[in-house]
Amino acid sequence: MEAFDPESLHMLLVHIMRLYFTQTYRLMEAVGVHPGQIPLLSSLHQQNGLSQRELVERMMVKPPTVAVMIRRMEGAGLVERRSDEHDQRVSRIFLTRKGEEVFSRVNSLIHELDERMFEDISPEEQLLMRRLFLQIRKNLNDTGEEPEKRGGPRRGSERGASHAETV
Numbered sequence: 001m002e003a004f005d006p007e008s009l010h011m012l013l014v015h016i017m018r019l020y021f022t023q024t025y026r027l028m029e030a031v032g033v034h035p036g037q038i039p040l041l042s043s044l045h046q047q048n049g050l051s052q053r054e055l056v057e058r059m060m061v062k063p064p065t066v067a068v069m070i071r072r073m074e075g076a077g078l079v080e081r082r083s084d085e086h087d088q089r090v091s092r093i094f095l096t097r098k099g100e101e102v103f104s105r106v107n108s109l110i111h112e113l114d115e116r117m118f119e120d121i122s123p124e125e126q127l128l129m130r131r132l133f134l135q136i137r138k139n140l141n142d143t144g145e146e147p148e149k150r151g152g153p154r155r156g157s158e159r160g161a162s163h164a165e166t167v
Contacts (some may be wrong), residue, residue, distance in 0.1 A: 019118070027109045031102055032061040032076060036112070041095070041103045044079065051084070078102055092118055 001017055004011060024035045034039070039059045043050060050058070056066050073079045078099035084090035095103065118126055 020113075023113055028106065029114060031105050031109065033078075033102060033106055034072075037069055037073060037078075038106060040066070040073065041078070041099065041106060044093060044095045045100070045107075048094050049082075051090050051092055053135070055093065072097070111158045 002008060006012075006015075024038075028035050028038070040055060043055055043058045052063065052066055052070065055070075056063050059066065062117065070079060070081070074081065077096055079093050080096055081091045081093055084092050121129070
């Protein structure tokens with residue numbers, strides 16, 4: 001089966017990700033939250049008062065992304081910055097009361113979506129799926145090496161096209 005066959009694992013995964021994002025976006029739009037903000041809400045719900053650096057590490061995104069996200073969420077009244085008690089150079093980010101309420105609603109909506117998504121899939125199958133997803137994530141995260149150094153296919157054509165030519 002070819003990678004771009006609509007029934008290939010690759011294309012099924014792409015389609016599932018797109019459907020999930022579309023559904024999540026629609027649900028979050030009703031609450032006034034962008035789906036990309038969910039990990040920040042969740043991180044602060046788990047441990048309020050994290051620094052921007054700690055949020056970057058937990059969310060595994062770039063610092064400018066978190067900075068823009070915090071600014072937008074501050075404007076919406078979901079989070080607030082406070083100076084660290086011990087180091088005034090560090091800002092701590094806290095969920096506001098509104099942020100907690102929005103997180104509660106978001107959490108409920110995501111739970112409902114997950115229930116629909118895993119309908120008719122047994123707990124054992126879900127455990128297997130989780131294990132497989134964790135392995136896929138590990139495989140994709142394992143190294144920053146080029147595929148040829150791991151024995152995989154090379155980027156570009158066989159003639160040695162540069163990365164810029166293949167993008």
